[in-house]
Amino acid sequence: MVKRVSQQTMDARKVPVHLLRLMTQPEEFACETTREVEPLREGIIGQDRAVKAMDFGLKVRQSGYNLFLVGPSGTGKTTYARTKIREIANSKPVPLDWCYVYNFDRPDCPNVLSFPAGTVRIFEGQIDELLRDVEREVRKVFAGDDYEKHRRFVIQNYENKAKDIWKQVEDHARELNFSLERMPQGEIVTVPLQFGKPLSKEEYNQLSESLKKEIAEKGKQIENEVSEISRQIQLIEKEMEQEIAQLNKDSARYAVHHLFLPLLENYTDEKIQRYLYAYETDLIENYHFFKEAEDNEKSQMAQLLQGTPNNLTRYKVNVFVDNKELRGAPAIIENNPTYYNMFGKIEYKGSFGTMMTDFTMIKPGALHLANGGYLILQAGELLSNPLSWNVLKRTLKTGRIRIENIPEERGLVASAGLKPEPIPLNIKVVLIGTPDLYELLSELDEDFHKLFKVKVEFDTEMNKNSAHYQKFAAFVRNYCDEQGLLPFSRSALAALIDYSSRLVGDQRKLSTRFHEMTRLLVEASYWAEEAGVAIVDAGHVRQALDEQEYRSNRVDEKLRSLIEEGTIMVDVTGEKVGQINGLAVLQIGNYAFGQPHRITAQTFTGRQGIINIERETALSGQIHHKGLLILSGYLAGLFAQDKPLPLSASLTFEQTYSMIDGDSASSTELYALLSSLSDIPIKQAIAVTGSVNQWGEIQPIGGVNEKIEGFFAVCEAVGLTGEQGVIIPRQNVKNLMLRQEVVDAVKQGFFHIWQVSTIEEGIEILTGVVAGDRDEFGGFPDDTLFGRVNARLERMSDGANKIEEVIDAKR
Structure with missing residues (x-):
């Protein structure tokens, strides 16, 4: 016989109905609709830390004080x-x-x-x-008469110099009976004369050798003089080109200098003035760019x-x-x-x-x-x-x-x-x-x-208070005005506040992820327009949420139907030893939903410890490994004070074929082990979530709303019996923002939600058997669950010792 837990104790551990969903009353808003709300003056709501840091970073002038804005997507x-x-x-x-x-x-x-x-x-x-x-x-200067007269004067002057020099050479050549002739190629040749006429080849051949020699010497002398005169003329031409170039530059300077004076007076910056001076100098040097x-x-x-x-x-x-x-x-x-x-x-x-x-x-x-x-x-x-x-x-x-x-x-x-x-x-x-x-x-x-x-x-949450209610309403007014949405009634505002708390997962907080809120505003306004009304109310907000879920929950419904038809085996009635319903949250895109999983445990004599089948098949993450090691610590601390722990056990999530991580199922796995060791069955109508530490204290987890609703949906599909429910950590009560249908089912007694702080409280709810307290001798009463576990472990220890004795004897 075992000692049973009283109904009074079971009822005391239930979460009160009013804590399952903290409803915001429309009366929190003084306005009837958002049309009456003053537009939001501030840039953001509920981000005081970020606002202060932003103000500081933008105003400090020293270098290095650039800003990095940190926060999840959608926080504005x-x-x-x-x-x-x-x-x-x-x-x-x-x-x-x-x-x-x-x-x-x-x-x-x-x-x-x-x-x-x-x-x-x-x-x-x-x-x-x-x-x-x-x-x-x-162009005007170079086309002018003054420039052309000056240019001709320079050219004429140098041409006269060249003519004078050339005349001197020609005169000297005539004195020596020679004339100078220019060939078509520009070459200058000396021609000997006789009686003032060019000496023909026949006449030259008739001359004596002495005369020929004299003519050759005179010709060479004249050629040298011609070469020297040619060099002088080239110098004269170069001087002429330089003087013309200088004339051109002076003319260009005269033409443009007055154009730069207003700019130099207007722009006093040294760098601009240097540019203008360089500009003018380059213009003068490159006057030919503009000449014709x-x-x-x-x-x-x-x-x-x-x-x-x-x-x-x-x-x-x-x-x-x-x-x-x-x-x-x-x-x-x-x-x-x-x-x-x-x-x-x-x-x-x-x-x-x-x-x-x-x-x-x-x-x-x-x-x-x-x-x-x-x-x-x-x-x-x-x-x-x-x-x-x-x-x-x-x-x-x-x-x-x-x-x-x-x-x-x-x-x-x-x-x-x-x-x-x-x-x-x-x-x-x-x-x-x-x-x-x-x-x-x-x-x-x-x-x-x-x-x-x-x-x-930027934080993802802010306190839930009256001041933030009013700012939230002003935000809704602003967004409706910007996007041309219908005004929202105060009942719709209350529903939006509830959804905001649901997003952040805390009854005392509001979400600052306004991207999700704006999406809901647009869709609620759409459904109100479809209904032909002029104001959005709470029903349209709920309809928008339902439609969002319907667009995303195909996989959720498929899995639920597989559970309902028995393909995925999850029992929601009866009792089983070493078998329990754990709860997990699956995420597909931005849609999260809860799903129950059957977790089973087998215990047997040996010293292998707890075998995690998921770990052995590489389907378990590090945090899940840690949770199982904590289980071993808890069991050893509770039952191995006077003996070694001769335990071998295997744990697994049945019918799961993907990676499992997190420690939110560690208490669930521990319950399954205790059931298997005590041979006391667990109520399959109850699902469990929560992690555990080595002292057996239940720790909070995430996704509590989705987990409860996921199990409720399965129970509802199979048929509510009034015995079904979920055990959650006591610390997660503040996170409850359950759907109204779940709250209604709890209120009517068709579904239950229990809160626990320790493994002892949880196992008592699951089995209906008192867990048991350690007596003065360090043991547990035989009629308690822990007493049954301890007795089983002692038998396993004796069996293990006998096996070891036989093995030693054979050696």
């Missing part, structure tokens, strides 16, 4: 960051404009110039107008054919960053942070088989556009581009944005390379990511905490 991190940053950015000054200009000293290193916000386009227009004026004035339109067009065509930049391109301005349209500092969101999107690039264009570029093809990236303000990035997207992450760190450390083309660095593109001057960086970078990414960067990247010193952590 990105929306809040965008709203808050734009709010602060609007109060900040508009940053400088930037442009790239030609570097006349080092053409491969374009210079960067800065201007007050909104003025770079003015500068660009002035430079373009300057170029047009220069072209007009230079026809020649200039031919030159441009030749440059195109040769694949070289247009000469006049150097006199343009590449407007790089124009902040004219900004009202405050920029707040840029870069959704695709590739290297070029982040740091800019130098574009190239093909021309007759080659790649060419110039400073006008330098394009900005997100860092340039956000410079002087804020840049928001998704950490996951950034880290998927490792080059972007590494260069971002280097840029933040150096405080300068460099533009470098990666294909050029790797030798993939044969091109004329440019190295633009870096731009000073003044920016606040905001990364948004998950806790896992934050921990990963903290552990693996030594620069991370130096550059991102402000952690803005």
Whole structure:
């Protein structure tokens, strides 16, 4: 005979009905509908820690205080960051404009110039107008009479000098009876004369040898003089070219200098003035670019054919960053942070088989556009581009944005390379990511905490109180206005609050994962419109939830039908030794549901300990292993104080073929072992969840609502008997937000939910037998469950000893 647990004790361990679902009353809301609610003024609800950290991080000016927003998806991190940053950015000054200009000293290193916000386009227009004026004035000067008279005078002067020198040579040659003649090829030859006429070949042959020799010597002398005179004439021509070139430069300077004076007076910045002086000097040196339109067009065509930049391109301005349209500092969101999107690039264009570029093809990236303000990035997207992450760190450390083309660095593109001057960086970078990414960067990247010193952590829950009710209602009002949804009644608001508590799994809390809430708002409004009403009420919210579940619960229903028809064997009536119903939560996408599993235990004499069949078949995770080892510790501590534990046992989840992990079934497995050892059957109408420690204390678990509802659904499908129910840890009572049909069944006595703190309390509910307390001798009463277990273990110990004696005797 065994000692039975009283019905009074069993009833005392039941969870009171009012604790199964903490209902929010519509009267908590003063409004009838959300139309009467004041719109939400704050950017986010229930994130005081994050709001304070965000405010600090955005306002501190020192370097390294960039922000990393941490939190699960759906908590409103990105929306809040965008709203808050734009709010602060609007109060900040508009940053400088930037442009790239030609570097006349080092053409491969374009210079960067800065201007007050909104003025770079003015500068660009002035430079373009300057170029047009220069072209007009230079051509006008070179086409003028004054220039042409001066040029003719210079040429005539040098031509006269050359004629005088040449006449002297000719006169001297005539004195020596020679004449000078120019050949068609430009060669000058000496011709001997006789009686003032050229000496023919026959006449020359008739001369005496002495005369021939004399003529040859005179001819050689004249040739030497001609060579010397030719050299002098070349020098004269060179001097003439230099004087004409100087005349051209002076004329060009005269034509353009007055054009630069207004710009030099207007722009007092030293760097801009240096550029303008260099611009003017280069114009004067290259006056031929503008001298004649026809020649200039031919030159441009030749440059195109040769694949070289247009000469006049150097006199343009590449407007790089124009902040004219900004009202405050920029707040840029870069959704695709590739290297070029982040740091800019130098574009190239093909021309007759080659790649060419110039400073006008330098394009900005997100860092340039956000410079002087804020840049928001998704950490996951950034880290998927490792080059972007590494260069971002280097840029933040150096405080300068460099533009470098990666294909050029790797030798993939044969091109004329440019190295633009870096731009000073003044920016606040905001990364948004998950806790896992934050921990990963903290552990693996030594620069991370130096550059991102402000952690803005978003919680998944907030306290459930009247103040948050009102803010929640204001949030619903805002979202309905933005999306054009129907207004929500206060009963609908109460239903939304209950769903929020259900999401977070705590009667005392509300979820801050507003993404799920907005989804429900849209769908509830849809069903209200379908019903032809003007206001969303609690029924439409429940309908939206039911429809969401219906769209996702195909697998849940399939498994439940397999249990109902007996393919998956789960008993919900009767009693069995060493067999119990455990509860697990399955997740498919964003839909979670509970499912009962039959857990069985076999115990026998031996010293192998507890064998986890899932572990032996590699279907068990590390946390599940730990739970089973805790069972061994509990059993040894309770029953092996005066003897070794001669226990061999096997445990398994029947009909499971996928990985099992977690320790929420450890108490369930322990109950099955105790039943097998005591030979006392367990009520199959009761399912169990909860982990256990080595002292036999029941510990809380997750997914308690889904587990209870999953077993209830199976019992309901098979048929409710009034004996069925679930045992949960006492600590999980605060997490109960069960569906109304479960609460109604409990209220009517068709279903039960018990709360336990220890293994003893749980095994008594499952078997109806008193667990038993240790007596003064360290044993347990024979009529208790633990007494039966202890007696079985003693018999197993004796049997094991006899077997060992026989084995020793045979040796």
